[in-house]
Amino acid sequence: MAHLMLSDCTIRPLLDDDLPEVYSLIGDIYREYGMTLVLEDEAEQHLADPGAYFRAGGGEFWVVRDGTDDRLIATAAVYLHKDDPSTAELKSLYVHPENRRGKFGRTLTTLAMRYAKSRGRTRFVLWSDTRLTAAHALYESMGFTRCGERDIVDSNNSHEYGFEIALSN
Numbered sequence: 001m002a003h004l005m006l007s008d009c010t011i012r013p014l015l016d017d018d019l020p021e022v023y024s025l026i027g028d029i030y031r032e033y034g035m036t037l038v039l040e041d042e043a044e045q046h047l048a049d050p051g052a053y054f055r056a057g058g059g060e061f062w063v064v065r066d067g068t069d070d071r072l073i074a075t076a077a078v079y080l081h082k083d084d085p086s087t088a089e090l091k092s093l094y095v096h097p098e099n100r101r102g103k104f105g106r107t108l109t110t111l112a113m114r115y116a117k118s119r120g121r122t123r124f125v126l127w128s129d130t131r132l133t134a135a136h137a138l139y140e141s142m143g144f145t146r147c148g149e150r151d152i153v154d155s156n157n158s159h160e161y162g163f164e165i166a167l168s169n
Contacts, residue, residue: 008067009104011111014051014075018063021072022050029094033131035156043154046091050077054091057082060115061092064104073099076108078115088116088167090126093135105138117167124167127160139163 014022026047027037039047046053050061054077064074077091090112095104113124127150128135140146140163148162 009073010065010067011062011108012065014061014063016051018072019050022063022075023047025072025075025096026092026094029097030156032097033129035129035131035158038155041154043152043158046077046079050092054079058119059088060112062108062111064108074104074108076112078112080116080119080121084123086121087123087125088112088119088121090124093126100134105135106142109138109142113165113167122167123164125162125164127162129156130159130161136161136163 023037023039030037037047038044054061058080059078061077062075063072065071066073074093074095076093079089079091081087081089090109093105093108093112095108116124125147126139126144128139130149142165144163144165146161147164150160150162152158152160
């Protein structure tokens with residue numbers, strides 16, 4: 001996939017050199033909500049080697065870099081479900097606090113949805129910690145509907161809401 005430009009930023013697939021900044025960004029966002037990023041948690045297995053994890057099933061993990069200082073400011077990934085070939089899932093959508101409400105979340109979600117649709121997926125889902133209320137507002141503004149709740153066995157005692165949307169032809 002070619003690099004995409006958004007304002008003065010570049011959206012591109014993850015490189016191994018990005019990982020320290022990816023972990024730093026996600027860790028900072030977790031702390032913002034009173035959580036801790038523990039890569040050893042089973043719920044975080046996709047972050048141990050995210051490029052390989054998502055690409056192995058035909059998905060992708062993207063990063064957004066600021067065009068002025070090359071700082072990593074956002075991430076997103078799409079997972080293509082093997083057990084349900086109609087479904088794709090948004091994972092790891094994280095946007096630096098200084099860059100929120102600047103369309104990065106919406107743009108990355110749309111990118112992941114288009115990617116999934118281009119691979120024949122007709123249903124797009126995601127799970128989001130109940131503490132991330134601004135993200136829930138974004139998803140609902142994009143037409144997602146809430147489709148369930150679940151508890152996650154992790155170091156943060158997470159409880160998540162599910163969201164889904166149909167990918168039209």
